Amino acid sequence: MTAPSMIQADHLVQFGSQVLEKVGVSAEDARKTAEILVESNLRGVDTHGIYLVNLYAKRIEKGLINPTPKLEFNKNRPAAGVLDADSGLGQVATLEAMNRAIEMAKEVGVGTVMVKRSTHFGAGAYYTLHAASQGMIGILMSHSETDVVLFGGKKPYLGTNPYSVAIPSAKGQPFVMDMATSEVAFGKVRAAAEAKKEIPPNWAVDAEGNPVTDATQAKAVTPMSGAKGYAIGLMIELLSSGLTGMAYGPGIVRKFDDWENPQNLGHFVQVIDPSAFTQDDSFLNRVDEVFEDIQSQPASSSNPFGKVLIPGAPEFDRRAQRLAEGCPVAPEIAQQLKELGDRLQVAWPR
């Protein structure tokens, strides 16, 4: 196995932008989308990083993502709006929705925007952190394609339905969570199967929907904490599909497999302006106070960091490191992207 290439983030952004422009996306939207993807690489979330530009370019070429969408925003009421993404890139629509929600929150305290006719938006943390960078609490939830067994069911039905929240602080980094509502990603189960290791009984189920420890028998991952994650995942489905009229469960288009239909996703975007509830900087200062108190708590002896972390902290550390050292790109991903670049006449940075 060859070592990953280390590529500077701005080179990856440039590559991604150029690829998207070549398939018809405006320079502005292409750059925005590439930046959002590479931000995931910087944060160490390579599953949501630059390799997706390959998928997006192909879906644009097939007419399944609209490279030049007309985003239509309707502010139905002062705190509630709907953004029609017109099957454009999810990144562009979701960032626009977050900006609309920020505006509404500044005016009326809390702004909620449902995005409809959308496509994959990458990692949710980008958008919620965008709100946090303006002193706002950002919330983002979305349904996604089937991956997770129903609690008490036999077959996968709900998606990993991500849930991201970012909360700003006065002095330090914001709190940021960005989680799949499954117990683990299926990738971890697959890795255990390859390594011939047992998995904990709460990770996955077999073809009958029963818990398995033999990873080779795993057919679907479980909702986090069983019934609890099932409820949270279903709540996200009901908001995403119910408030937009988009598809649900197994009806959701599989982006890597379905080359006939646009994704038609729905997302829930909400922004809370802390200053609508508290005076001056008391919210931000309280967040700092809680963070400092938590970070001063004793760590368990099995904690590899040796200290209690605020959610999101490892990603901020990783980001600083990768900004300096470049982002590792696995050889097979580099090969795919190089081929994509060759085809579209865009130079791959290495």
Next chain:
Amino acid sequence: MTAPSMIQADHLVQFGSQVLEKVGVSAEDARKTAEILVESNLRGVDTHGIYLVNLYAKRIEKGLINPTPKLEFNKNRPAAGVLDADSGLGQVATLEAMNRAIEMAKEVGVGTVMVKRSTHFGAGAYYTLHAASQGMIGILMSHSETDVVLFGGKKPYLGTNPYSVAIPSAKGQPFVMDMATSEVAFGKVRAAAEAKKEIPPNWAVDAEGNPVTDATQAKAVTPMSGAKGYAIGLMIELLSSGLTGMAYGPGIVRKFDDWENPQNLGHFVQVIDPSAFTQDDSFLNRVDEVFEDIQSQPASSSNPFGKVLIPGAPEFDRRAQRLAEGCPVAPEIAQQLKELGDRLQVAWPR
């Protein structure tokens, strides 16, 4: 062990109301609070049921719950308000906050109310179901006293920080989740210790913060799904404390142990009006469609119900049964309540 007494719900409500009136609560607030408590008994959530009237009465007598609070509501912006509970019963304040949020949601689409200077409100499902009964999506989160170990920490810090959401449907029962954000309640660990059974390694930690399977060594329960539940629990803490200025973590008053200080809790209450996002009944109909589809999915062979359930369904079944048969009250609880009644000259129903 004696069998539990079976007592009609309305008799329990009457008992609870009279007790609270005897310690100075208005007839209206006393009845409301008793109804909310007994609703938990009906739903099978006895941990949040009528036995709490004993705690509340004592805290009122000690001056730690205000029997005649002046609730003060400030609608700071059209979608954001703050309700000062004046250390009254959490039930009265939280229901008032939910009603205010419903009004705001009807006007501007989404209404958010932070409750401050509050006390224990019982089970969250009551309030979110109250919103759902009016065709609204109800959301309620609250911090609570220390019970759950920090992820990677040695000691408990956050509370079980409950999270409840109810979503109405057109024809059937609503979706309702009402969960502690810990993996399990400490009661389940205690029960395993008494039964000398091993617990799964993800339930609890020992004095060093490390996972234990020997329940007798368990010192704190874990956040659900580890890092994920820690993030959700901390989000709830930051909203509850940060947006109200109330205490946090180990600073939160322990209601059964601290007889010097009022609880000073903060709660997050939000209502979403689906009609602000969708036309006519399309939201409610979509929810029904998803429910029917999920209920038609095959169950795992280990599913004791033989079918996939919508979150909240077992509680609705239990409610119907207990309305007919009465609520079981354990002998030791009946004894405590009878003694309370004797002291306050209120007749215990049995």
